[in-house]
Amino acid sequence: MKLTSKNLTITYVVFFMLLLALLLAGIVIQRIEANRAHHMDLAANSVKMTANEISRMIGEKRRLLHIFSNYESELINAINTNPGDEEAQERLNQRVLSYFPDGFAFALADSDGFLLYDDLSGAVGELCQLKINEFAAGKSNLIQIHPNPDQYHFEIMVTTSRQDGLVFFVSFQTTLLQNLLRISHRHQHQLILLNTEKPNLIEITEEGNRYELQLENPTLTEEMAQRILARQNVPGTLWELVDIGAPATFNGFEKEVISQAGWVFLVFFISSMFMVGLILRGKTHRLRAEHALLAAKDQLEIEVASQTQQLRARKELAETTLASISEGVITTNAQGVVTALNHTAQALTGWGAKHALDCLLADILNLSDETTGAPVDLPLGQCLTADEITKLDNRPLILTQSDGKTTRIVQLSVAVINGERNKNAGNVLVVRDITEAQHMAQRISWQATHDALTGLINRLEFERRLQTAMELAHTDDAEHVLMYLDLDQFKVVNDTCGHIAGDELLRQLTQMLLEIARRTDVVARLGGDEFAILLEYCPQQQAVVLAEEIRLSVRNFRFTWDNKPFTIGVSIGVVPFNARYHDLTQILSAADSACYAAKEGGRNRVHVYSEEDEIIEQRYGEMQWVSRIRHALDEGRFLLYCQKIQPIRSNSNSSFHLEILLRMEQEDGQMMLPGAFIPAAERYGLMIDLDRFVISDTLQWMESCPPLDDGFVSINLSAQSITDPGFLEVLESQLESSGVDPCRLLFEVTETATISNLSKAQQFIERIKSLGCRFALDDFGTGMSSFAYLKHLPVDYLKIDGEFVRDIASDPVDFAMVKAINEVAQIMGMDTIAEYVEDGITLAMLKEIGIGYGQGYAIAKPEPLSNFYCALSSGNTRALP
Structure with missing residues (x-):
């Protein structure tokens, strides 16, 4: 029986030890799995928050780039129009640096991806250029890192909305990403940014990019890949963020747990042996077993205390990390009760940690919609759901602090805390203060739509509102009115007192317009001294009354600067429009034409647009001619004709001359x-x-044709040309570089053009005559003071206006005028040319008076210059018919 009892006792002990081993193995596996799950949950939350931070940073850069491209649209358009404009390039460099101090390079490309300008002097890499082309073609807008050893970087690109789809981008070094990884670093964890196109290719770690680290093998090893705890694709990029645990994270813990279990098992084994001995040997052995068990208990308590100390240290590290983050961080449990908040969150909400803890999240976060002001309800007594998180994430909200007065504009990022069995254990909320960024965006938006001098809306914004009014006219069958105002005599103030006085005058007139206009009217400054007023839902009669009130107020207004009083006027074009207008350009063109008609009618008046108005029809006709003239110049449809100028006085030079005439060939081949x-x-x-x-x-x-003996070729010049300094420089350059003898050229300028610009005309004539050319005063006699101005102009010929020449045979007054002009010309050493010589009688009378030259159908008709050829000698010269 003793043998059987002993065997039974041993059997029980062995069975007990097997159960204990299984139990310890289960505990070990459970603790290892719980530890791994804990680390993986922490890693998943960390990776998600860090990926969101990277995505947010990219989004903010892209949003700021959009704002920049809209606000600097004129500067970008200047580069687009003239990529070689160095002044515009320098200004763009400065503006980009002020917006993106952390960027190192930027470029501007057209809608096909062709580079217009970059600050790298054309040293844009092939991969960058390929990315620009793909973005311009709409194939990809995912951000990637370009492996340039010198400047390892990523680019953010946008398509401008106001310059025909230009591509504008800025390059950033990887330092921004390294800092984010460094801030998000946790003990015994490593955050690495990978390339998704080339799996496991390392791009960036918190220590630097792969070029800075000089990695022999820049890909994750198989051993590192096995230690990945969490991974997350960064939205909008070709990056994947992974969290890699250090080997000690699991190996050390597993060894520690296994070691503890082994010790426990060993202790229990030894204790069991002692228990068996005590059972078999008596009370003494049982007492020894009890002492062994007590020692094992003490050892377990020591191990538990050690583990508790480690957990406390980790908690303190987490609290220190939260306190150092610049954003507010709030955590809640599954019931929506606040369990922690850092110092930044306390400052943003106005709630101290003492009062905020154990309160519901909705009690300390007083949120409202930024646009509508409507309250944003947070669920009471529970954590946030996935749908509620989606509605809150990165949405600008107004946060009212605990005092009920102070408000800030914030964005929320929310992540779920997963507990056991993936059960929702609460939320982590990151509160980001974007007040200053929002205010800056609002200021930039205001500046983009308003005139800085007067505070009125600018042309771009006014055209947008006019477009809206035109659409309302179609949907509501309403009638609106557009006023176009152009100040008269404003240039006098600018030229006399300077631009500072002109700016002050514009500000005072702006106040006057705002006081007169209705509260609902839209007043805008279109540029310079031009204003516009949009009167919605206004009958024409009421608009005319308002326009007259404005005109009278401006006329009676006295502007004083440095004790100098000034009086100005305003010409106003009024255009009623309704559903029959379908084009914004049509309305603006009508307003411009009506204002033009008001100026043509004597200025300081109101003109109401009418399609049957003769002045406006003439204006439209001239505007159409502008397009036709430009097309004819581009297509080479302007042709030169010539007409012979024949000597008619016996002692005149026997050589005949040519006047160059201009014709325009229409698209149907007819000459205009x-x-x-x-x-x-x-x-x-x-x-x-x-x-x-x-x-x-x-x-x-003339270079391809021998000279006409002593004759000359006559070319007409307009008033615009003789007053333009640039034209004078080009003309001098052409004369000096050509092989034509300047004395063979005669330039004709009209009397009206010279009298209206006497000083400039005199300077122009003297400079060209210094090269050897001659000058004729065309249409002489049409001015009221022709002879008075003649002595100031160093001309060689007077061309008598044809209106005096054609009727000299029948009108004694015309005969006397022609004779008087010829006598004055001879006294002043000038020769005369008579126009409109249409018959033999007129030619004979001109010869009797002593006129030097004649021109007209009685002598020769105009013909194409290409039909007129000069032979090598004057005897073979082909005479014009």
């Missing part, structure tokens, strides 16, 4: 006389282009 297109060209500043064309082609023809 200059009287049809010259008025429009003069009004819209195209005469300089036409004069340059005539001079250039005439000089080419």
Whole structure:
């Protein structure tokens, strides 16, 4: 029986030890798995928050780049128009540096990805250029890191909205990303940014990028890949963020737990042996076993205390990390009760930790919508759901502090805390203060839509509102009115007192317009001294009354500067518009034409637009001519004609001369006389282009044609050309570089053009005559003081206006005028040329008076210059019919 009892006791002990071993193995596995799950949950939350921070940083850079491209649209357009404009390039460099002090390079490309300008002097890498092309073609807008050993960087690109889809981008070094990884670093964990196109390719760690680290193998090893605790793709990029635990994170803990279990098992084994001995040997052995068990208990308590101390140290580290973060961090439990908040969160909410803890999240976060002001409800007594998190994430909200007065603009980032079995254990909220950024964006938005001098909306914003009013006219069948105001005599104030006085005058007039206009009217400054007022839902009669009130107020206004009083006026064009208008350009063109009609009618008046108005029809006709003239210049449809000028006085030079005439070939092949297109060209500043064309082609023809003995070729110049310094420089350069003898050139300027710009005309004539050219005063006799101005102009010929010449055979007054002009010209050493010589009788009478030269159909008709050739000698010269 004793043997059986002993065997039974041993069997029980062995069975007990097996159960204990299984129990300890289960505990070991459970603790190892719990430890791994804990680390993986922490890693997942860390990776998600860090990835969101990287995405937010990129989003803020892209949003700021959008704001920059809109606000600096004029500067970007200047680079687009003239990529070689160094002044614009320097200004753009300074503006980009002020917006992006942490950027190291930038570039501007067209809508096809072709670089227009970059601050690297064209040293943009092939990978960067390929990325720009893909972005411009819409194939990819994912951000990636370019492996440039010198400047390892990533680029943020946007497409501008106001310059035909230009691509503007800024490059940033990887320091920004390294800092984010460094801030998010946790003990025994490593955050690494990988390339998703090349899996396991290391891009950046908290210690630097792979070029700075000079890694022999820049990819994750198999051993490192096995230690990945969490991974997260960074939205909008080709990056993947991974959290890699140090080997000691698991190995040390596993060894420690296994070691503890082994010790426990060993202790229990030894204790069991002692228990068996005590059972078998008696009370003494049982007492020894009890002492062994007590020792094992003490050892376990020591181990538990050690583990508790380690957990406390980790908690203190986490609290220190939270306190150092610049954003507010709030954690809640599953019931929505605040369990922790850092110092930044306390400052943002106005709640101290003492009062905030154990309160509901909705009690300390008083949120409202930034746009509508409506309260944003947070669920009471529970944690946030996935849908609620989606609505809150990165949305600008107004946070009212505990005093109920102070407000800040914030953004929230929310993450779920997963507990056992992935059960929702609460939330972590990151509160980011974006008040200053929002205010800066609002200021930039205001500056982009308003005039800095007057505070009124600018042309761009006014056209947007006018477009909206036109659409309302279609949907509501409403009638609106557009006023276009152009100040009269404003230039006098600017030229007399300077731009400071002009700016002050514009500010005072702005106040006057705002006081007169209705509260609902939109007043804008379009530029310079031009204003516009949009009167929505306003009948035409009421608009005219308001326009007259404005006109009278401006006329009666007295502006004083340095004790000098000034009086100005305003010309106002009024355009009623309704559903029959479909184009914004149509309305603006009508307003401009109506204002033009008011100026043409004598200034300081109101003109209401009407499609049947003759002045406006003339204006439209001239505007259409501008387009036709430009197309004709571009397509080479301007042709040179010539007409012979024949000596008619017996003692005149026997050589005949040629006057160059201009014709425009229409698209159907018909020739257009200059009287049809010259008025429009003069009004819209195209005469300089036409004069340059005539001079250039005439000089080419003269270079290929022998001289006309002592004769000359006559070229007409407009008033715009003789008053433009740039034209004078080009003309001098052409004359000096051509092979044409300057004495063979005669330039004709009209009497009206010279009298209206006497000093500039005199300087122009003297400079060109110094090269050897001659001058004729065209249309002489049309001015009221022709003879008075004649002595101030060093001209060689007087061309008597044809209106006096054509009727000298039947009108004694015309005969006397022509004779008087010829006598004065001879006294002053000038020769005379008579225009409009249409018949033999007129030619004979001019010869009797003593006129030097004649020109007209009685002598020769105009013909294409290309049909007129000069032989090598004067005897073979082909005479014009």
